[in-house]
Amino acid sequence: MKRIEELxxxxxxxxxxxxEWVRSAESTVIIGISDYAQDQLGDITYxxxxxxxxxxxxxxxxxxxxxxxAVSELFMPMGxxxxxxxxxxxxxxxxxNEDPYGRGWIVEIEPSDVREMDxxxxxxTYREMLRGFE
Amino acid sequence: xxxxxxxERHTSDGASMKEFRGWDMPLWYPSGAVAEHRAVIAxxxxxxxxxxxxxxxxxxxxxxxxxKCFTRDLRACVGGRKDPLIPGRSAFGAYLNEAGWVVDDTVxxxxxxxxxxxxxxAGMGETIASHxxxxxxxxxxxxxxxxGRVGKIDLQGxxxxxxxxxxxxxxxxxxxxxxxxxxxxxxxxxxxxxRTFLTDGTPILLSRTGYTGEFGFEMLASPDRLPGVWHMxxxxxxxxxxxxxxxxxxxxxxAGAVLPLSQQDIGPWPFVNHPWPYALxxxxxxxxxxxxxxxxxxxxxxxxxxxxxxxxxxxPRKVSIHDPARVMDEEGREIGLVLxxxxxxxxxxxxxxxxxxxxxxxxxDFTPKGLMCGFVKVKIPLxxxxxxxxxxxxxxxxxxxxxxxRPNRTARLPMSEML
Numbered sequence: 414m415k416r417i418e419e420l421x422x423x424x425x426x427x428x429x430x431x432x433e434w435v436r437s438a439e440s441t442v443i444i445g446i447s448d449y450a451q452d453q454l455g456d457i458t459y460x461x462x463x464x465x466x467x468x469x470x471x472x473x474x475x476x477x478x479x480x481x482x483a484v485s486e487l488f489m490p491m492g493x494x495x496x497x498x499x500x501x502x503x504x505x506x507x508x509x510n511e512d513p514y515g516r517g518w519i520v521e522i523e524p525s526d527v528r529e530m531d532x533x534x535x536x537x538t539y540r541e542m543l544r545g546f547e
Numbered sequence: 548x549x550x551x552x553x554x555e556r557h558t559s560d561g562a563s564m565k566e567f568r569g570w571d572m573p574l575w576y577p578s579g580a581v582a583e584h585r586a587v588i589a590x591x592x593x594x595x596x597x598x599x600x601x602x603x604x605x606x607x608x609x610x611x612x613x614x615k616c617f618t619r620d621l622r623a624c625v626g627g628r629k630d631p632l633i634p635g636r637s638a639f640g641a642y643l644n645e646a647g648w649v650v651d652d653t654v655x656x657x658x659x660x661x662x663x664x665x666x667x668x669a670g671m672g673e674t675i676a677s678h679x680x681x682x683x684x685x686x687x688x689x690x691x692x693x694x695g696r697v698g699k700i701d702l703q704g705x706x707x708x709x710x711x712x713x714x715x716x717x718x719x720x721x722x723x724x725x726x727x728x729x730x731x732x733x734x735x736x737x738x739x740x741x742r743t744f745l746t747d748g749t750p751i752l753l754s755r756t757g758y759t760g761e762f763g764f765e766m767l768a769s770p771d772r773l774p775g776v777w778h779m780x781x782x783x784x785x786x787x788x789x790x791x792x793x794x795x796x797x798x799x800x801x802a803g804a805v806l807p808l809s810q811q812d813i814g815p816w817p818f819v820n821h822p823w824p825y826a827l828x829x830x831x832x833x834x835x836x837x838x839x840x841x842x843x844x845x846x847x848x849x850x851x852x853x854x855x856x857x858x859x860x861x862x863p864r865k866v867s868i869h870d871p872a873r874v875m876d877e878e879g880r881e882i883g884l885v886l887x888x889x890x891x892x893x894x895x896x897x898x899x900x901x902x903x904x905x906x907x908x909x910x911x912d913f914t915p916k917g918l919m920c921g922f923v924k925v926k927i928p929l930x931x932x933x934x935x936x937x938x939x940x941x942x943x944x945x946x947x948x949x950x951x952x953r954p955n956r957t958a959r960l961p962m963s964e965m966l
Contacts, residue, residue: 414563414564455563455574455575455579455580455795456575456579456580456581456582456892458581458863458890458892458917459862459863459864459890459917461864479863479864479865479890481575481579481580481581481795481799481889481890481892482574482795483865483867484864484865484867484941484942504914504916507579507581510579
């Protein structure tokens, strides 16, 4: 596993306690999982994604990630309606391991309340939380 | 937790470490378990298997003791012709208790007419040594648990022989006539049988066996020589695609090759009705055993024993055997438990058939998406092709009962094709 100081935790995204990240686009937000999460899970082998148009509340399960180790649920860091899913993950789920903040993004949603973003952590706070797990 | 002689190397190479039966072992390296699994199919992988135990059985009564406790007939267990075990040959089987339950599985190596070495699983050295001593009944035999006194490295994959050509002393002489389940040399330099050496002078027991279903070797050596051997193999094997591999890849490779994990797929239940009849001393028409052994009566009278089958899914999705996962028939009745559930990431479905990533007949542009596979133990017999449902606390997955999983395995290919 990576040591906490080795983790790539960009400042440009915000982090949820369940290790999802959120990045603002124009009127939407993009969601993925953090470098810490992908490192803990190991190679992702299969992704179950929601359908475009599905609506979720903050904290709802919206899909699963199958890794060589186990299956893990994905939880919505913010409520909203799915406007796009990363179709490339069907063919190449390993994109989540290779590039968790870029080509390994998972869904794009139209948030129901952008203020929910404020409850998420910045990179420094998230790294502090992870230190607490060690 | 116990550490192998390679522990420091694993951690400095960035391996993710995990506890396995009391040992702190690499689960995968930074390249990841999928890349490691695929490297063994296409090139080669290096595994630290020093957590396994080695037991030596020595003396005039060694043959009789093994003939009594081991599930293979030493007079008929080599090759398709069922020749007797001889020095330089090994055989896979198990040790059972009187109830016919598996105490552990093992590969027994015959070193000399009165000397055998039995490789058993992690933490089982003491258990098996006392099991054997308990059945010695006045035989003149010495049983020694060598746990911690022998290191072990497995080199697995089609490039293995080419890599050994670079590290063995007199490589062609050692390798060219080496058949499946043949071995040479000894791990203890002071032994008269130590006649196989690496270029750095390390005496090794080199065995053409493994736990991946692929062509390859297991190497036993003194623990103090192990870090040097590991380093040399990785350095000289790199240009042939050799990568270090962890326990995750080992588990997925062996499941795709339909090989059992002791205490998980075989264990405290009768050792019958399973995909490993070759581990029992059956006669030609499988109507009887060719010898008597500890546990045989229980196996003969096991009408109510459950059935163990290999199974494969339709994609890499798994269930958790820790929940535990149950097996349901088509009508939704619970018929058993899932023993092993992993994903073989070197295979995939195409037109209803399983193809391997290196299969010569694979479809154009075939990329393996991986298939869940493993073993189930059920109360009723199931024919190959039967569909079952695997259910854990989170999900239900369909699987098919099969006789084999990963095609095009290389373990038995002739040495002449691999050099």
